Amino acid sequence: MQRITAFIRHLYGEPDAFIPLHAPVFAGRxxxxxxxxxxxxxxxxxxxxxxxxxxxxxxxxxxxxxxxxxxxxxxxxxxxxxxxxxxxxxxxxxxxxxxxxxxxxxxxxxxxxxxxxxxxxxxxxxxxxxxxxxxxxxxxxxxxxxxxxxxxxxxxxxxxxxxxxxxxxxxxxxxxxxxxxxxxxxxxxxxxxxxxxxxxxxxxxxxxxxxxxxxxxxxxxxxxxxxxxxxxxxxxxxxxxxxxxxxxxxxxxxxxxxxxxxxxRLDDILRDKREIASAYRDFFTSFNGAQYLDAPTGCDANFWLNTVLFEDNTRRDEFLEFSNAHGVMTRPLWTLMPELPMFRDNARDDLSVARNSCDRAVNLPSGPRLRGVQS
Ligand SMILES: Cc1ncc(COP(=O)(O)O)c(C=O)c1O
Structure with missing residues (x-):
């Protein structure tokens, strides 16, 4: 837990300050x-x-x-x-x-x-x-x-x-x-x-x-x-x-x-977000206990939010607790739609993949950094 949050702080060059999930950068006109x-x-x-x-x-x-x-x-x-x-x-x-x-x-x-x-x-x-x-x-x-x-x-x-x-x-x-x-x-x-x-x-x-x-x-x-x-x-x-x-x-x-x-500035923003994704990918390659969700084959992704999958729901919740308590904003995926009261009676399929991903996934801070940006 601590190793991941320390890595995120290093990635964003923020030893102490709150790190949001995704904040805009206004560095152009x-x-x-x-x-x-x-x-x-x-x-x-x-x-x-x-x-x-x-x-x-x-x-x-x-x-x-x-x-x-x-x-x-x-x-x-x-x-x-x-x-x-x-x-x-x-x-x-x-x-x-x-x-x-x-x-x-x-x-x-x-x-x-x-x-x-x-x-x-x-x-x-x-x-x-x-x-x-x-x-x-x-x-x-x-x-x-x-x-x-x-x-x-x-x-x-x-x-x-x-x-x-x-x-x-x-x-x-x-x-x-x-x-x-x-x-x-x-x-x-x-x-x-x-x-x-x-x-x-x-x-x-x-x-x-x-x-x-x-x-x-x-x-x-x-x-x-x-x-x-x-x-x-x-x-x-x-x-x-x-x-x-x-x-x-x-x-x-x-x-x-x-x-x-x-x-x-979209190209600059995407370049920075892809660099962040690449750093996460490298970090999680040698991290036991959480798997980085990479872009599918053929997809040049914007990496809007970087996501990792923990072993189970308990580990996921432990990480959400720890990171948010230590000023690093992380979030789970959304509650599945048929679990919301207004869609409870709607037709649905077997949702085992969606449920399994939801139970284990955490989104990590992924906003573009100010570093290297020309104002
Ligand atoms: C998957 C998805 N669909 C639709 C929307 C709706 O967009 P908006 O918030 O601009 O209404 C969002 C985001 O907010 C989204 O993430």
């Missing part, structure tokens, strides 16, 4: 762009930074279109609505995820079904997906979408998932909220399914304070995403004409300004 918003008064729904941030994200990820919204949860909900998911539908996702994935599905009126994960990726298991599809035809309910999650920035087996879903005519919404900067065989995560979603919450690889992004290669879906998230307003120099009940999900200019400055 953040202040300049934020002041520009304040000075010009364009802090809200009008201004140049939203278009710029969307274009930077489309260029970086290779997505045909990127649409910026107020957070990742809204982005997920909107992605599902774009694909006509609604009341009565089932949406297949994984039990091991942050609650936002399941909440977004539930808010469309659809019912999330919780499937198991793969042990090496922690993402949705294509085997579990196929098993469910082959066994569940008796219920007769439409499967409106499948939402695999790229947990911790590691790629799930997304190609296989997309192939299965294509065969069953089910659209895929990729929850890539944690995966900005991660690729699988050179293709950015979030660009495999019909729609992908990113998050810029304060604990993510880069932040806009709060924010999310929809990614799609389908021009019609992209245009519709923009329209629906901006109150479904028809373009006109002064009239207020709205052609359907839309949403006010547009990312404000001041958040997008922060995003532009963060995007300019």
């Amino acid at each position: 953040e202040r300049e762009y934020l002041c520009d918003c304040v000075d010009t008064t364009f802090v809200s729904s009008v201004g140049k930074y939203v278009d710029r941030f969307e274009q930077m994200t489309a260029d970086y990820t290779g997505a045909g279109r990127a649409v910026a919204v107020v957070n990742g949860t809204c982005a997920l909900e909107m992605a599902l609505r774009l694909l006509d998911v609604g009341p009565g539908d089932l949406v297949l996702t994984q039990a091991l995820t942050f609650v936002a994935t399941a909440n977004a599905i539930a808010h469309t009126g659809a019912t999330p079904v919780f499937l198991d994960s793969d042990p090496d990726t922690l993402g949705l298991s294509p085997d579990a997906l196929l098993r469910f599809l082959q066994n569940d035809q008796a219920t007769g309910r439409r499967v409106g979408a499948c939402v695999p999650v790229h947990i911790l920035g590691h790629a799930c087996r997304i190609r296989e998932i997309c192939e299965i879903c294509a065969a069953w005519n089910i659209p895929v919404v990729e929850d890539a909220a944690e995966a900005l900067g991660s690729t699988l065989n050179g293709k950015h995560l979030g660009t495999f399914g019909q729609v992908g979603v990113l998050s810029y919450n304060g604990n993510k690889t880069i932040t806009t304070g709060g924010g999310g992004m929809l990614l799609t290669d389908d021009p019609a879906l992209g245009a519709r995403a923009k329209h629906l998230t901006t109150t479904a307003k028809q373009p006109h120099p002064w009239e207020f004409r709205h052609d359907e009940p839309g949403w006010n999900f547009r990312m404000p200019n001041i958040n997008a300004a922060l995003g532009c400055a963060q995007m300019e």
Whole structure:
């Protein structure tokens, strides 16, 4: 226990101070762009930074279109609505995820079904997906979408998932909220399914304070995403004409300004995070009792959070107690979705892999360091 926390303190060059799980680093033009918003008064729904941030994200990820919204949860909900998911539908996702994935599905009126994960990726298991599809035809309910999650920035087996879903005519919404900067065989995560979603919450690889992004290669879906998230307003120099009940999900200019400055430094941030991952990997190679969860084959991961698996739940809890009591912030994975009261009655698969990983996993401090950063 003590050896791990001492190593983390050494890694972050912090002998005494509190070490957070993931804190943002503002070492670029953040202040300049934020002041520009304040000075010009364009802090809200009008201004140049939203278009710029969307274009930077489309260029970086290779997505045909990127649409910026107020957070990742809204982005997920909107992605599902774009694909006509609604009341009565089932949406297949994984039990091991942050609650936002399941909440977004539930808010469309659809019912999330919780499937198991793969042990090496922690993402949705294509085997579990196929098993469910082959066994569940008796219920007769439409499967409106499948939402695999790229947990911790590691790629799930997304190609296989997309192939299965294509065969069953089910659209895929990729929850890539944690995966900005991660690729699988050179293709950015979030660009495999019909729609992908990113998050810029304060604990993510880069932040806009709060924010999310929809990614799609389908021009019609992209245009519709923009329209629906901006109150479904028809373009006109002064009239207020709205052609359907839309949403006010547009990312404000001041958040997008922060995003532009963060995007300019994304490569530096990723380099630093990958160095941290490499140091953890080396350390745990010669550490008995905890195993480093590396990126899956073919995945160039952002290492959003570095994770280790302890031998059992007791050891995991001992380490959580010790590290947090000694000023090093560590966290378990999330409570599995069907163990939360609102999803207790939802259909689920055998969740043995998800349960086993959850019982043993701890996330370690993984934020980019200030060291070596030019201000
Ligand atoms: C897997 C996953 N999905 C969705 C979200 C929701 O994003 P947001 O917090 O921006 O609403 C998050 C993160 O917070 C997440 O980790």
